Amino acid sequence: MFEDIPVDVGVIYEGERIRRKQMYVELGGPHIKEKFELTRVRKPEEVEDEKIVIIGPDLKDLEEGKSYPFGILVEVSGPQLEKDLEAVIERRIHEYCNYIEGFMHLNQRYDIWLRLSKKSFEKGLNTFKYIGKVLIRLFKSELPIIEKMQVTFITDPEKIKEIYQEAMRIYEERDARARGLKDEEVDMFYGCTLCQSFAPSHVCVITPQRYSNCGAISWFDARAAARVDPKGPLFPIEKGECLDPVKGEFSGANEAVKKKSLGEVTRVWLYTAFGYPHTSCGCFEGVAFYIPEVDGFGIVHRGFRDVTVNGLPFSTLADSTAGGRQVDGFHGISIEYMRSPKFLQADGGYKRVVWMPKEVKERVKDFIPKELVDKIATEEDAKTIEELKAFLKEKGHPVVERWKEEAPLVPVEEEAVAAEELADFPVATVAELARTAGGHRTL
Incomplete structure (x- = not known):
């Protein structure tokens, strides 16, 4: 041939x-x-x-x-x-x-x-x-x-x-x-294993309101593919019982993911970045990443060439979620999923999103609640965590209400002693952590 x-x-x-x-x-x-x-x-x-x-x-x-x-x-x-x-x-x-x-x-x-x-x-x-x-x-x-x-x-x-x-x-x-179809209105979801050559435990669950991570296959596309090529990488998933409508857990999706990942992944929550988040390969369009300092989420897309507000570039954040793993606070996503009412639903949706590149914000602007559009920072508003905190306070972002009281300042003498004690411990770089966690990198 x-x-x-x-x-x-x-x-x-x-x-x-x-x-x-x-x-x-x-x-x-x-x-x-x-x-x-x-x-x-x-x-x-x-x-x-x-x-x-x-x-x-x-x-x-x-x-x-x-x-x-x-x-x-x-x-x-x-x-x-x-x-x-x-x-x-x-x-x-x-x-x-x-x-x-x-x-x-x-x-x-x-x-x-x-x-x-x-x-x-x-x-x-x-x-x-x-x-x-x-x-x-x-x-x-x-x-x-x-x-x-x-x-x-x-x-x-x-x-x-x-x-x-x-x-x-x-x-x-x-x-x-x-966009006009809801997850509640269908009995069938679809799965995709096209990326398993790069991430063997990754299974994409495609629903009307949760596009494939790569952003290339909708529920309609997956349905058509499963019909014409029933032995192919796209397959039907019986939705089954809805175990949690907020987190997006369905018995049928759990069974399908467990089977197709050979038992590596047993549960998946479709609308959250915590607990049992949807797995990712490496072909996702963007990453939703948790920023603990503000108790909110940043979003970064593949085309963003600068470092994000937490000092890390897309490549490092992608390492943290790729490879078919479930990592709390790191979530591979498509741009179209950001237009869905189910987007990070269990985590607060856009009320929890605090930063994203200007390019992405412009693309999804019409799908962000109007009262929040100006309260979400871009690289032009904040380049550091401190700048982000100041921006969120000034704009009155809903996430500010979640903040706990700041910890009391540590006296300089105590800080110095603590630093000496910590010096005896080995410190891994972010890149090393990504490697030990199973991430991959293309140089």
């Missing part, structure tokens, strides 16, 4: 990490603003089967060691295909790219991050044509409802900018469709 491809192709390569020193070139990623992957269902006459188009420089024409804007457009047709399947097909680009030896794909939609290894480039993987052939063959063999498929790879910055705007509009249309 892949005899004409210069590198191996198979499930064995899923989860392969390509470090910076091993990479030949990087496509998209955290340093590139505009990147995307998009799937469109077309009419049969609009798709030329197995056609592969490259707009801009090909792999062999890119400079080694550099990062480039990048876009993938997949166009498919078939009588059984429907618009609901676009997001599902799109999400599988992640899975099938990772089947290619020495080709790493992370994240989704406008957050994609790909790397080609030097080793695979030297073996001959020097054109997008090979990657296109692999994608077309895998998609058509595993999803026979795809009768015709063509793939376009884009590295031309101007063309990327043009299609990027269209992609963002399409993503928003998809997300908006699911």
Whole structure:
């Protein structure tokens, strides 16, 4: 099936990490603003089967060691295909790219991050044509409802900018469709294990009001995928008994998560960051992180390049919640989940959110209670915990009412003695704590 491809192709390569020193070139990623992957269902006459188009420089024409804007457009047709399947097909680009030896794909939609290894480039993987052939063959063999498929790879910055705007509009249309449906109105949730090659114990529970962590699959998308590919990574979950409507605990979700995680995770609370929070892989769009100094939550998204208000960057906070673990106070989330009435419901919702980047705030502004919009700080309002405290007090944020009396100041002499005593104890860095807790890092 892949005899004409210069590198191996198979499930064995899923989860392969390509470090910076091993990479030949990087496509998209955290340093590139505009990147995307998009799937469109077309009419049969609009798709030329197995056609592969490259707009801009090909792999062999890119400079080694550099990062480039990048876009993938997949166009498919078939009588059984429907618009609901676009997001599902799109999400599988992640899975099938990772089947290619020495080709790493992370994240989704406008957050994609790909790397080609030097080793695979030297073996001959020097054109997008090979990657296109692999994608077309895998998609058509595993999803026979795809009768015709063509793939376009884009590295031309101007063309990327043009299609990027269209992609963002399409993503928003998809997300908006699911907003009118409530969790209480359905008997079935859906699960996704697409990311288990990177986090074996992670199972995403997708409900009408809790989007997938990656932000790419809605309840409608998952339902469509489970119907057309019943043996695939997306599957139905009988909701079962509602054990706690506030925390979002359902007997059916517990059973499904326990089974699909092989017993690693036995309970999940869908609407909270504490107790048994929803697990995360590493493909989440953002992280909700608890800030004990103010008894509130900060939010940070993948595209935020500065440190957050607690002094930690997105990468460190992501380490604290990734890997399929349940960690109190750390919660991988999608941007669309922030638009849900169930968002951190058990923790107080937006009454408990105290800080987020301005970019995210603008994107979800219409879904934050009007009386709270100006009371949530951004990087322009507070860069430190002390500045955050002052801002929250000045604005009268509801979280201020939760604060306990400040502890009495410790005399300088006592503080010095305490410091000497603590000096005898080994101190781990945040990075070391993340490693020992099972986190992962891409350098």
